[in-house]
Amino acid sequence: MFFSGVPLSKVKRTLNKLLDDMAGYNMHRTVKNILVYKNAIDYCCQSTNKEGAICFLTDNEGPDDTVSYQARMLELVVCVIFTQYNTAWDLTQKKLKEYEKNFAGTIFPYVCAFYRGMTAITMLRQSSSNKKRAMKIAKTCLKKLKKGHKKCHRQDGKCILCHQLQLLEAEWFVLHNKFDEAEELYKLACSNAANTKVYHENALICERYGEFLLQRGNEGDGLELIRKSYQLYNKWGSLPKCKQLKEKYPRLNEENNLLAVISI
Secondary structure: OOOOOOOOHHHHHHHHHHHOOOEEEEEEHHHHHHHHHHHHHHHHHOOOOOOOOOOOOOOOOOOOHHHHHHHHHHHHHHHHHOHHHHHHHHHHHHHOOHHHHHHOOHHHHHHHHHHHHHHHHHHHHHHOHHHHHHHHHHHHHHHHHHHHHHHHHHHHHOOOOOOHHHHHHHHHHHOOOHHHHHHHHHHHHHHHHHHHHHHHHHHHHHHHHHHHHHOOOOHHHHHHHHOOOOOOHHHOHHHHHHHHHHHOHHHHHHHHHHHHOOOO
């Protein structure tokens, strides 16, 4: 539900109704799982978020409990979106190691591989420590996502993991200074993500592609992609992420850019 192309406000209303409907039943685990998703959505929508404050399961649960793993997974997704990579790295190398075993046969292990891979590659760029560990995780996640990509094509005729694999490969090529190959993959990822209508991942791709172009000196196209990312996060319903982008890129406050956002 969190990964669908539905605005966060609509998902939140649905979850609140489910909680009300289940209030008279003894469905402890189901209610707890719904609360995890609700907490994740509240974090993405509220403006009072603080660095290091991402925790979507508020009571103690066994470390191998499926609800706990799903909570950690959502925390990882939100950490990547809000660029809290120190917390994401802790989740990636420790708390989500056994995630695949608990959700085998579903799409979730492949989605988890994408976000773990994004985290590992970012740590390789930012940190001089943990490089050996991060490199191993990045390679493992790329391999896992390629496997999922092949399975999706066999089963459904099309793959909803295409944009994830293409973005992860683009980031991998940037890490190895293969910029032409990276740009082609960024373009493909943007196109495929737009077809899925998964707003936050489409926005993430535009953000990462825009940052890549800015670093390569292409300010015009880079800022245009950042503006598009802002629009998509706004459409998704995450005002805190929009605020983060405006703080990082003050030119988003210019009138011409804001007009495009207001028109959505």
